[in-house]
Amino acid sequence: MKEYYEITEPMNILASFFSAIGRWTIRAVGNFGAMAVFFFLAFINIFRARQIREITNQTYYIGAKSSLIVMLVALFTGMVLGLQLFYTLVKFGSVGALGSAISLSLVRELGPVLTAIMITARAGSAMAAEIGILRNSEQIDALYTMGVDPIRYLISPKIAASIISFPLLTAFFDLIGIIGGYITGVVLLGTNAGTYFYRVQSSIDIVDIRGGFIKALVFGAIVSCICCFQGYFCHMRSDGFGAKSVGLATVSAVVISCVMILVSDYVVTSFLM
């Protein structure tokens, strides 16, 4: 009788495949847990009097300075929507519903999602890079040695500012997007302006606006947490050190944030429906 089983080549490949999945899962669960603790520690430190100034600064940087790019994207999104929906609705003889289609698409989905993606690209990448550089140049360690909690000083204001900025910028996005739809639908393609605005006003319910804002709040928390986390722990990456680790952390921050925006959008939408 054979005392052992010979491991054949296909079994070997299978074993490697499952062990890789196992390792990836363990790492992902570990990272998720670490991120949850990280977010919790940052969140509880938001509510301190000393933070007001820093939160204001960060809100200016993340919110006010992103407003132009967000509005530009909103304008063209609204215009494209106007164009696409106009020609689709014409086929069904329902051009009058253009205002409803544009406003509902923007307020429920496109506004929060595209705003979050734009802020991730502009401010989220900057957050990850800034914190990564602070980490690599030992400035975060220096904060700790000076008796300053780095999470309280660096992370909490960014998370608070994101939670404030995302819904506000989403509101701007919705508004400018509707104006963009007006430009193509009414000004360029000749739909009746009164009908357009009447449809916008009558079709949007407070539930839709609230849903959009809830999504924006969730995206704000997720994006800021992922971006700060990637930068804060860039020195622990196994795939790069120094400047390279900052670059990789920034890429990871943007990619993971964008994916998580879409995943959480589905989750939140399913709860809201």
Next chain:
Amino acid sequence: METPLIEFRNVTKRFNGRTVLDNVNLSIYENQVTTIIGKSGTGKSVLLKHIIGLLKPDEGSILFQGTPINKMKKAEWEGHRHRIAYLFQNNALLDSMTVLENVAFPLRQTTNLPKAEIEKRAMKRIEDLELLEAVGKFPSELSGGMQKRVALARALVTDPQIVLFDEPTTGQDPIRKNMILSMIIHYRKKFGFTAIMISHDIPDVFFISDRVIILWEGGVGFEGPYEDALKQNVPMIDEFLRSLDGFEDQLTGLLSREAFKMHYSAMLGSAAREATSSAALFGVRLNILSEALGAQAALEALKALGEYTNRYFNAVGGFSARRSRDEILTIFPHKNLEEARKLVEDYSRDLEHGVIDHIRDIASGNSGEATCFDIHIHAGVTEISPEDTIDEIIEKGRAKQEIISTYRCDFGGNDQ
């Protein structure tokens, strides 16, 4: 027996499977200056980071006043940690803030002092470290030496009780190196803090250290006073110390301690062994100069004395080295006591132009009642017998020291 302030017990630390600290045991005592030396990559900075809690040991424990840190409650450890300041090797200045903002930062974040008071304290430290011209600049606009001084100002602004210095004098010129070391002594006297320092600036660092810890191949090769390290005759340690000590004392241009020892041994081994030789021990009280004129001015005066002594006695075949912070030992081969005395007499006459004038120039820049002081240069001339060790020659020289030159305050200061 005194309980150490900080104690490492069997501490081991590994990074990616590489053991950096291997079963390290050491003690650091309160109100002492402890200097850690060791080759690059032996874990000196890692050791300091363990003290402040930036790193945690993989094995073993670190005790703070007899209590293991890992068994302390968070609040208790935080209380201890706030007494410690850390000067990073690469300075770790906050690069988006100006010099003033960097120095004031710890006070702004950890105290409730009024803004004006914070600024006043920060400016005092900036002034102490001669950084007034850099006050509104960002770290990237400063030289490496200036950045180091900004980091030092930031570390000292909270008047900490324990200061960890990771190579505080790296990148500084000899005068500033010694100024920083003088400042460490000054603050230690003033506030009684404990300093733990990584430095390779031999001999100066040893003049101010109470204890030396030599890290060797992941462990502690030696722990104790520097003089004991020299007496141990452990070949590896001896070789290491010699490799750190160059041929020249950077501040004064005199021979280094090791080079001086080699010259002295060569002299004893040569035919001159049978001939009479003499020595002179010169001293100037740096602390008086330092208090009157500031650390940098005092060091400039010492530098002038060293350079002058070197030049003067080299011409007649003598060789000199700084043996402590403010003492210079000169050996006169082939000179009997009378000849040596005559040389020192001539030297003292010319000192007026070589060194005292220099002190006068420095003092005139600070003229006024507050800077009024008298300073004497002492010398003790003695004969050397071939059996004498360098320490014995110093003792004999000290016993015979007398004033050979004086700088007298124009406003009538007290004799020191």
